[in-house]
Amino acid sequence: MKKPANRFEWMIALRFLLRGRAQTLLIVLGIAVGVAVQFFLSALISGLQVSLIDNTIGAAPHLLALPADRLPAGAFMGGGAERRDSGRVLIDERTEIQSWQTYVDDLRRDRRVLRASPVANGQGFIERGGAVIAVIVKGLVAPDGLDIYKIREKTVAGAPELASDTALLGQRIAERLTLAVGDKFVLRNDRGGRLVMRVGAVFDLGAAAGNDLLAAPMDQVRSFFAIGGVSAVEAQVRDVFAAEEVARDHGRQYARVKLESWQERNRQLLTGLRSQSTSSVTIQFFVIVSISLAIASVLGIAAVQKQRQLGILKAMGTSDRSASRIFVIQGLLLGGIGSLLGLGLGLLMGWGFVAGTDAAFGLEISARTLLTPIALALAAAVTASTIPARKAAALSPIEVIRNG
């Protein structure tokens, strides 16, 4: 008994909407524009954020275990928390990490951590044809060390393998010194050390500062710079936003190293991202409010316009609930059709944006950016239709019939 009655309501709702075609079209377009703007904005802002985050940490560690020296002494010495390493800081641990294998193992055991690897850093110089340029030398361990910097993925020439006397060069260094795969050059350090190296591969990390990098096997870099331990332990986590929490969890267990997440090193970026999100939520909120008001007013007018019809339908046996559902269904139809159209419009806007500008970032089209505007528009439509729906339920057929 209930199902056919529902079909009756859908049928009436559809006819009511089709009858006022111009009105229906206007409101559907209104919803579509609202949804399109909402979708486009949130896809754009998410895209921008994803690309900002990717630029910042896509080819970089998400968290670092650094020697204790970098931290003010009081910060890690206090508290009675249990330590997994001895609380006493060794002299050379002020600049290096000695027992790095413990930290690497600990981090790797954490399911949130994608990869972890020790690294030895130094400042070097390459001289060639009278030019001397400074390079950041990174001593890495394969495979995690290479993958944190996406060196294997971003290699443009040569084979990205770590081997003795072989250097993997960032694109910028290679270009400035006109070095190609197979070429030999001399790497110096400020203590007078000298190493003849062969270019094993050239990688291009894009705009990132990574193109000033020279990567070499860690052990060779350690002996070249006379580092007894390692400079840091670096890690990437699965969910980049969990880095801070992972750093906090592990940092609590260690006294001799300090864990630092990318968030801590990029406070300003985070503040920027947050205010972007806030403004996008604000815009979405007002779009929703205007959609709701538009639907409420159009359906409110419709409820008055259709009084005669509703009166006779009720006289012929339509129940109050059925009458009110006719308007909720109209709201649903308007919201549904409007938001589908809006999504198409939004995708078109997005396509136009990507094709028409040379922005360094794309649109983030995900289930969230796609479905949120639809869900919000539908919810707004149904909520807005409750006002005329209530009016329709309260209408008494005898009023209509008595007043002609």
Added chain:
Amino acid sequence: MADAVLRTRALCKTYFGKVDTPVLHDVSIEIARGGFTALIGPSGSGKSTLLNCLGLLDPPTSGEIEFDGRLIRERNVNDLAAFRNGNVGFIFQFHYLLPEFNALENVLLPCWIGGGRPAAETRREAQRIMERIGLGAFRDKAVYELSGGQQQRVSIARALVNRPKVIFADEPTGNLDRESGQAVLALMAELNRESNITLVMVTHDREVALQADHIYELVDGRICRTLDVGRSGREAAARELEDRSCTFKQ
């Protein structure tokens, strides 16, 4: 009356508002099953009010209504609506057709309300009814493209389609010119004769009333005269309507 489809006992109706308006006083009538009953009386005497109470559209203030042997007590509006759908049909002075639908779709609306999409058999029945009342050619026409008489005939078909026990008509020809009014009335009288659907009609036209089997005359919300045209014959009834001014029997 042996077989009454409708009975009222001491029906009273008062409209409450800033000023309370008592409209019906102690109305006790019976409507013969399958018959044609006319309600007459001067303007404002309460004919429409009584018809709407009988049709279960407007609840009386007090008194009882017995519909087909069932005492209609204070019932939920939705239950009453469902009951109306299956048992009564209405024809009003204005046609109240839905402009969103064509003629046939309008006729089928009561079926939709009662049970969703009408079955093929129901649709054929609706078409038969439309053909019977001369609307065969106008099935697919938009209702606003029809003449007043055609529109009123569509609403007659709509009232008939669910095979109700009683059809209530409130001055169904009030909005029509004399000729099409006559045609509509003749049609209704015919339909009443050939089926056993009971017809209750409000009219202020004595000629029309004289075609009925029973006439109730209302004055100031009271029944002042009851005529059994079938028994007394049309002439006697006509004379009675002409001659005597209505007086209340105490």
